[in-house]
Amino acid sequence: MxxxxxxxxxxxxxxxxxxxxxxxxxxxxxxxxxxxxxxxxxxxxxxxxxxxxxxxxxxxxxxWRSKAAVVFDAILEANSQDGGSVALPDTGDLESDLRAVLRGTVAALTEPATDRLQRAITAEIQADLVVADELVHRLLRPQLDATAARITAGVQAGQAGESVNPQLAAELLFGPLFHRWLLRTGPLDDEFADGVLAMVLAGLRPR
Amino acid sequence: MxxxxxxxxxxxxxxxxxxxxxxxxxxxxxxxxxxxxxxxxxxxxxxxxxxxxxxxxxxxxxxWRSKAAVVFDAILEANSQDGGSVALPDTGDLESDLRAVLRGTVAALTEPATDRLQRAITAEIQADLVVADELVHRLLRPQLDATAARITAGVQAGQAGESVNPQLAAELLFGPLFHRWLLRTGPLDDEFADGVLAMVLAGLRPR
CATH class of the missing domain: 1.10.10.60 (Homeodomain-like)
Structure with a gap:
């Protein structure tokens, strides 16, 4: 040095x-x-x-208190340009901001090294609740919360209806992506992510 | 004998x-x-x-050609009263028929023996593509197809818009349930299933 x-x-x-x-x-x-x-x-x-x-x-x-904790921080650092923040952009256009985060998720899950690693962790958490807890609190919950916060801002801007439950909407966006990826029911690509987004947004519109 | x-x-x-x-x-x-x-x-x-x-x-x-094939038929037989059919009821009320199938899925996934078994299979398919293929073709695809068929009937009955993609809608219904269950992001219960259904139906309504 x-x-x-x-x-x-x-x-x-x-x-x-x-x-x-x-x-x-x-x-x-x-x-x-x-x-x-x-x-x-x-x-x-x-x-x-x-x-x-x-x-x-x-x-x-x-x-770090466990191997799982180090691993999730390693994933977090690799996934985020600024080393951990998962806040969504707010360009004022809800649809385009959500599209960016969903396409980013598709890119991350289908990148070969990440795919292998996250599948290994998914296998692990089926039996290990400590690892599951680390995964949820370090990776999944922050992403869902950040997405829900962006939807809440969209409600305030009049781009989504006031009766919308932002947390539930976030799970409707990510759930189908992870379902396809984890259970291998079909190709996980931008076209699918855009289709999911369009259908969820149709349900969110103010009426 | x-x-x-x-x-x-x-x-x-x-x-x-x-x-x-x-x-x-x-x-x-x-x-x-x-x-x-x-x-x-x-x-x-x-x-x-x-x-x-x-x-x-x-x-x-x-x-059966493999252990996985026997196992999926064993699950199928246990899950369905008539030994394999996954067709949804059609009472004429799309919402109530979909609610029944989603709540049935919640009940199946949270039943302790099924939970253990399906988690073991989920862990297995992260690395074994042959088992993944059996899972998709014997269990998941038939359920998604049956749900899509029920939504198609709903479109024909005027309960869902003509622009709806029934296959995608089926993934929006099941995806969030499996996401919660597999990734353990929250409790999988009827309240959650009903919330997912209400939001998806809001996006399906004819306009």
């Missing part, structure tokens, strides 16, 4: 420590993603991640 | 053989269901089923 100007004064130790932490965190998440695509979810271990990331096991346990 | 009158003439051999086949078939499907709740899907074997049902392995392979 090259010392940076900030290390020359004691008052600047904090930013440097924070940068080191951030570097370690990114190394851990990146190692997790690489290992998973090599060995799969079931054979992934905290020891393996620590060794690949060049950190001690305790560093991982300081930030 | 007690000989029945039909066995006394050569022309009556058929019905008796057919009854024996039917008895063997039911014994196999029933043994499959019992074994699955004892040992789980992964440890279930054709040998185990044959032994529990008192038939030879070849009898099973004559009718």
């Amino acid at each position: 090259t010392p940076t100007p900030e290390t020359s004064t004691s008052g600047a130790r904090e930013p440097d420590a924070s940068r080191r932490s951030d570097r370690a965190r990114r190394a851990i998440l990146s190692a997790t993603r690489e290992l998973i695509s090599d060995v799969g979810y079931a054979r992934l271990s905290i020891e393996g991640i620590a060794s690949a990331a060049g950190v001690g096991k305790q560093t991982i346990y300081r930030w | 007690t000989p029945t009158p039909e066995t006394s003439t050569s022309g009556a051999r058929e019905p008796d053989a057919s009854r024996r086949s039917d008895r063997a078939r039911r014994a196999i499907l029933s043994a499959t269901r019992e074994l699955i709740s004892d040992v789980g899907y992964a440890r279930l074997s054709i040998e185990g089923i044959a032994s529990a049902a008192g038939v030879g392995k070849q009898t099973i392979y004559r009718w």
Whole structure:
């Protein structure tokens, strides 16, 4: 590591420590993603991640309570450009904002490495409720909540009826996508996502 | 087995053989269901089923090409009162017929033995495309098609708009239910099923 100007004064130790932490965190998440695509979810271990990331096991346990927690943060970081935020854009056009998030979901679920990883996790949560809880609270609930918040803004802007239940509407948008993907009932593509959106929006319109 | 009158003439051999086949078939499907709740899907074997049902392995392979195929027929038989048909009722009231099928799905998925079995299969199909294909063709596609057919009848009766895509509508009804159940994002109950139905029907109404 090259010392940076900030290390020359004691008052600047904090930013440097924070940068080191951030570097370690990114190394851990990146190692997790690489290992998973090599060995799969079931054979992934905290020891393996620590060794690949060049950190001690305790560093991982300081930030995450389980393998599942690290894995979901690794997915989150890969899926979001700003490292975690799932807020939807609000361009003022509800339909176009929802289309963007649904097409983004299609792209994420059908990207081969993500597909493999998320299927392994889906298999895991059928029997493991702790992993299921991490999945819901770190990935699924934030996405549903962010979508519901965008629909609520649409209601306020008069683009959706006041009687609409935004949480339920969010599940109507994502449910059919995950249904196709998880149960393999048909191709998951933009055409399907657009069809789902059109039908849900027809039910949301103010009347 | 007690000989029945039909066995006394050569022309009556058929019905008796057919009854024996039917008895063997039911014994196999029933043994499959019992074994699955004892040992789980992964440890279930054709040998185990044959032994529990008192038939030879070849009898099973004559009718089914894989373990997955036997298992799905066992589920089908347990789920349907008439041993396989998935046609929806048509009382003339689209909303009430769809409510019945959605609530029936909620009841089936949350019944403990079915829940365990279908979760095991869901885990399995994430990696096994042959099992996925059996699931889709034996269980999921027939249910979606039957629901789409009922919606088509609703369009003809003027209870849904002519521009409605019945197949897509069926996926909008079942998708959110399976999403909640498989990904464990919330409780799967009648209240949720009714909410999904109301929102989808709002989008289907003729305008």
